[in-house]
Amino acid sequence: MIEVRGLHKIYDRHLAVDNVSFQLLPGQICGLVGPNGAGKTSVMRCLAGLIPASDGDMTVAGYDSKNDLIELKRRLAYVPDDPPLFDDLSVGQHLQLIGRLYQVPRYQEKAMQLLDAFQLSEKFDAGATTLSRGMRQKLAVCCAYLFNPEVLLLDEPMTGLDPPGIRELLSSVRSRAEAGATVMISSHLLPMIEGICTHYLVMKHGELKFFGTATQLQQRYTGTRSLEEAYFAAIDETNDEPNQHGCEHGYESSTLEVVA
Numbered sequence: 001m002i003e004v005r006g007l008h009k010i011y012d013r014h015l016a017v018d019n020v021s022f023q024l025l026p027g028q029i030c031g032l033v034g035p036n037g038a039g040k041t042s043v044m045r046c047l048a049g050l051i052p053a054s055d056g057d058m059t060v061a062g063y064d065s066k067n068d069l070i071e072l073k074r075r076l077a078y079v080p081d082d083p084p085l086f087d088d089l090s091v092g093q094h095l096q097l098i099g100r101l102y103q104v105p106r107y108q109e110k111a112m113q114l115l116d117a118f119q120l121s122e123k124f125d126a127g128a129t130t131l132s133r134g135m136r137q138k139l140a141v142c143c144a145y146l147f148n149p150e151v152l153l154l155d156e157p158m159t160g161l162d163p164p165g166i167r168e169l170l171s172s173v174r175s176r177a178e179a180g181a182t183v184m185i186s187s188h189l190l191p192m193i194e195g196i197c198t199h200y201l202v203m204k205h206g207e208l209k210f211f212g213t214a215t216q217l218q219q220r221y222t223g224t225r226s227l228e229e230a231y232f233a234a235i236d237e238t239n240d241e242p243n244q245h246g247c248e249h250g251y252e253s254s255t256l257e258v259v260a
């Protein structure tokens, strides 16, 4: 569902993503974690086709990012951490726009259900500029969910959400994955994503430090009792040589893991 081989992203002369490869299947939820500036957003923006990769191959839902970008975008939703809403549109009009653009059957009904779930119904007629930060985030998630994408890329989606919003977001991510979606969720709130992720991708300085299942992460960093502890073990590793540890870095090994 998501296949990335040798992704590189260079801004001017800064190497922000350095040879990242991984593969995710339908139903899998991948926590994308790493320190500030690790390259997480750059990976997501390349995958979403918002910025060009400097090198590498990416396939989403079977569509190649170089040759089938439009088809790829039809199947993917990317929610950035600061969603760019339309200032002139209300909450309801945002959902109407997405419903029509993506030709979602009965989009009005689905939109109301989503707004209810995220406690945003009373803001149906409110303009985007009048929304709080958390409400903007919730609206962006509702817009992403409305067309039922096969792949969801959520960039720090919990930032600004209230506790009911976080709970709804986490449970909805889980149920969408159970229904067959592939989800990548970047977050610094490690205890919050720990309960839902099947996989983890740990980045530092643009490099992939680990990719694998939650179980593999535990096995790799024996003695760690939580995602947070494994995270620190992964990013504090002094030996940053590529392929030093086999499965964390290589495309072949992540393929093996998925096939297994």
Ligand SMILES: Nc1ncnc2c1ncn2[C@@H]1O[C@H](COP(=O)(O)OP(=O)(O)OP(=O)(O)O)[C@@H](O)[C@H]1O
Residues within 6 Å of the ligand: 011, 012, 014, 016, 034, 035, 036, 037, 038, 039, 040, 041, 042, 043
């Ligand atoms: N448009 C840009 N031009 C130049 N450098 C950029 C640009 N966007 C990102 N970078 C640099 O690329 C690196 C990776 O940035 P990125 O936003 O992908 O990191 P991140 O892991 O998402 O960070 P955070 O956790 O802070 O959101 C950083 O060093 C950043 O300064």
